[in-house]
Amino acid sequence: MSILINKNTKLLVQGITGRDGSFHTSKMKAYGTNIVAGVSPGKGGQYVEEIPVFNTVEEAVKATGADTSVIFVPAPFAADAIMEAAEGGIRLVVCISEGVPTLDMIKATTYLKKKGVKLIGANCPGLITPDESLIGILPGNIFLKGNVGLISRSGTLTYEMVNQLTTNGIGQSTCVGIGGDPVAGLYFQELLQMYEDDPETKAIVLIGEIGGDAEERAAQYIKDHITKPVVAFIAGQTAPPGKRMGHAGAIISSGSGTAAEKIAAFEAVGVPVARRPIEIPVLIKEVMGR
Amino acid sequence: MKIHEYQAKEFFSRYRIPVTREKVCYSVEEVLKTVEDFDFPIVVKAQVLVGGRGKAGGVKLARNVDEAREAAQKILGMNIKGYTVEKVLVAEGIKYISEFYVGLTIDRNSKSVIFMASSEGGVEIEEVAKENPDAIHKFVIDSDLGMSDFVARKIAYKLFSDPDQVKQATHIFQQLYQLFIDTDASLVEINPLVITDKGNLLALDGKMNFDDNALYRQSSVAVLNEPDEDEKKEIEAKKKGLSYIRLDGTIGCMVNGAGLAMATMDLIKYFGGQPANFLDIGGSSNPQKVVDAMKLLMSDKNVHVVMINIFGGITRCDDVARGLVTALNQLDVHIPVVVRLSGTNAKEGLEIIKQANLPVVNTMSEAAQEAMRLCVGCNQENKIKVKV
Numbered sequence: 001m002s003i004l005i006n007k008n009t010k011l012l013v014q015g016i017t018g019r020d021g022s023f024h025t026s027k028m029k030a031y032g033t034n035i036v037a038g039v040s041p042g043k044g045g046q047y048v049e050e051i052p053v054f055n056t057v058e059e060a061v062k063a064t065g066a067d068t069s070v071i072f073v074p075a076p077f078a079a080d081a082i083m084e085a086a087e088g089g090i091r092l093v094v095c096i097s098e099g100v101p102t103l104d105m106i107k108a109t110t111y112l113k114k115k116g117v118k119l120i121g122a123n124c125p126g127l128i129t130p131d132e133s134l135i136g137i138l139p140g141n142i143f144l145k146g147n148v149g150l151i152s153r154s155g156t157l158t159y160e161m162v163n164q165l166t167t168n169g170i171g172q173s174t175c176v177g178i179g180g181d182p183v184a185g186l187y188f189q190e191l192l193q194m195y196e197d198d199p200e201t202k203a204i205v206l207i208g209e210i211g212g213d214a215e216e217r218a219a220q221y222i223k224d225h226i227t228k229p230v231v232a233f234i235a236g237q238t239a240p241p242g243k244r245m246g247h248a249g250a251i252i253s254s255g256s257g258t259a260a261e262k263i264a265a266f267e268a269v270g271v272p273v274a275r276r277p278i279e280i281p282v283l284i285k286e287v288m289g290r
Numbered sequence: 291m292k293i294h295e296y297q298a299k300e301f302f303s304r305y306r307i308p309v310t311r312e313k314v315c316y317s318v319e320e321v322l323k324t325v326e327d328f329d330f331p332i333v334v335k336a337q338v339l340v341g342g343r344g345k346a347g348g349v350k351l352a353r354n355v356d357e358a359r360e361a362a363q364k365i366l367g368m369n370i371k372g373y374t375v376e377k378v379l380v381a382e383g384i385k386y387i388s389e390f391y392v393g394l395t396i397d398r399n400s401k402s403v404i405f406m407a408s409s410e411g412g413v414e415i416e417e418v419a420k421e422n423p424d425a426i427h428k429f430v431i432d433s434d435l436g437m438s439d440f441v442a443r444k445i446a447y448k449l450f451s452d453p454d455q456v457k458q459a460t461h462i463f464q465q466l467y468q469l470f471i472d473t474d475a476s477l478v479e480i481n482p483l484v485i486t487d488k489g490n491l492l493a494l495d496g497k498m499n500f501d502d503n504a505l506y507r508q509s510s511v512a513v514l515n516e517p518d519e520d521e522k523k524e525i526e527a528k529k530k531g532l533s534y535i536r537l538d539g540t541i542g543c544m545v546n547g548a549g550l551a552m553a554t555m556d557l558i559k560y561f562g563g564q565p566a567n568f569l570d571i572g573g574s575s576n577p578q579k580v581v582d583a584m585k586l587l588m589s590d591k592n593v594h595v596v597m598i599n600i601f602g603g604i605t606r607c608d609d610v611a612r613g614l615v616t617a618l619n620q621l622d623v624h625i626p627v628v629v630r631l632s633g634t635n636a637k638e639g640l641e642i643i644k645q646a647n648l649p650v651v652n653t654m655s656e657a658a659q660e661a662m663r664l665c666v667g668c669n670q671e672n673k674i675k676v677k678v
Contacts, residue, residue: 075503101504102476154549155549156603183401213399236552238556245552246549
């Protein structure tokens with residue numbers, strides 16, 4: 001078991017003929033992800049890496065039974081692509097594109113909620129169930145199959161953390177990068193619950209960052225609903241207020257959204273917070289040993 | 291992106307939201323010429339892209355020409371939190387009987403636009419939120435429904451009881467929402483919205499911020515951008531695919547990815563150092579980016595040592611290494627550089643770095659400690675406090 005994706009996942013790549021789309025299609029395929037179709041309007045009938053390309057998601061789903069989609073289209077068209085996926089019969093949409101306008105994301109998340117379709121991202125690295133399916137731009141070689149579920153707002157910091165876990169012999173059930181935008185799809189609560197319900201996951205690593213109050217809400221949710229051990233890390237302990245740290249969502253505004261508040265919220269509910277990435281495997285061993 | 295009060299109120303006017311009679315002025319002479327047509331008292335308000343100007347003395351009432359001159363002289367050129375006042379807004383004074391707050395922003399949790407309203411206007415809304423959160427009414431706006439008549443009316447009744455004022459408020463709220471949507475705003479505020487002595491609603495002050503991701507389709511907003519010196523540097527960097535924010539420390543950082551960049555800054559601080567910047571070189575494998583990033587770091591005279599922390603995913607470590615060697619050949623780099631490369635093509639990258647005789651470390655922790663060791667001028671006292 002795992003969450004969201006596994007070896008049976010049938011993936012569709014939207015924007016498969018683009019520079020990023022085609023590059024990562026070959027990477028995902030090499031990892032072993034079951035990619036059944038691509039979509040690129042006007043390029044229907046072509047093949048990329050022996051994968052058939054269609055003009056619309058609807059056609060692709062009908063022809064191949066794709067159930068999950070990953071989006072590599074430019075930001076101005078990303079929200080439309082997300083909604084096309086949901087309308088076309090996809091059950092889980094993963095949007096990698098960076099720089100999608102917030103109002104577009106509000107429209108897309110509202111539509112997907114109505115359709116009962118799950119979304120990860122936008123502006124995220126994707127997700128992986130090691131040895132089964134990799135969706136997005138994650139470097140597959142650093143992951144190890146195991147029992148730790150990971151949720152993160154960041155990309156390369158996730159790789160750093162995973163690398164710490166893997167080199168310490170701690171494998172992962174599923175790792176999900178939820179993205180750094182203010183309005184995004186699945187967030188901490190939903191994913192915490194999925195890990196709670198997944199028998200393979202024994203402990204959870206949560207990687208947050210400054211901005212918003214999602215970590216504080218997650219802490220409350222852990223207190224109320226999660227029985228499995230959770231450890232956390234918060235990036236941006238030294239970030240100054242009012243400055244957007246790369247991610248649109250990573251900004252301390254009017255004194256709230258600071259790392260100190262988030263760390264305090266986790267520690268108040270008994271979730272240990274690593275001060276440095278190197279402490280994550282130590283904390284995980286501690287909580288799993290209990 | 292932020293705009294000035296007078297620009298926000300120009301948007302309000304275009305959306306038929308009543309504002310005071312006012313004009314932006316760039317000199318004392320212009321202020322004096324403007325007040326010839328205005329009825330006293332007038333208010334002279336500093337136009338700067340930072341909050342707290344009232345407390346800093348950037349807002350003054352004037353009852354006659356002499357006072358107007360004095361106010362303009364004092365405010366123009368004044369420094370408010372590092373910003374020099376280059377323009378003032380001259381507005382006709384308004385007699386009002388009560389003040390309210392209304393604002394629209396993005397609510398991350400409901401993934402919606404949220405409307406906030408309070409009868410405690412005129413003060414900083416963050417303070418109201420802290421001290422008396424119940425005084426702020428919040429309405430999550432259903433994006434399908436928008437600000438339909440009944441929604442706007444419902445909010446209006448929370449603040450007003452007089453039927454005519456409810457009607458005026460309903461109109462203002464609907465227009466404000468439309469403005470928010472039309473301009474891809476991230477924040478629109480009227481604070482205060484006042485009831486004048488004649489019973490009319492009017493926006494006395496206004497504020498608008500915009501979604502940077504949407505500026506490509508908001509040309510009328512984008513032209514209003516007035517970046518300060520630091521922001522100009524950030525914009526220059528952005529054109530080269532770099533995300534850069536200058537800070538006050540001595541250790542220059544070059545990292546791929548925003549989260550890892552923040553974690554790198556945190557680690558430097560953990561070991562007693564001060565990061566000189568946030569710098570995310572992004573996720574592509576272009577050696578030129580590394581050259582540009584190095585140039586940027588070298589342009590900051592406070593940087594005593596450079597720490598490069600790369601975890602290759604899409605970014606290939608050998609490309610970063612090649613870019614770094616090019617940069618060192620092209621630029622006059624006379625300060626230590628510490629390099630950590632992991633992930634995609636790290637082995638190849640490290641080989642290139644070794645051939646260039648640069649110190650190589652294996653983990654980000656080692657990199658931060660090595661940077662601290664090599665940092666001449668970093669605080670020695672802080673280093674002793676470190677537990678390893």
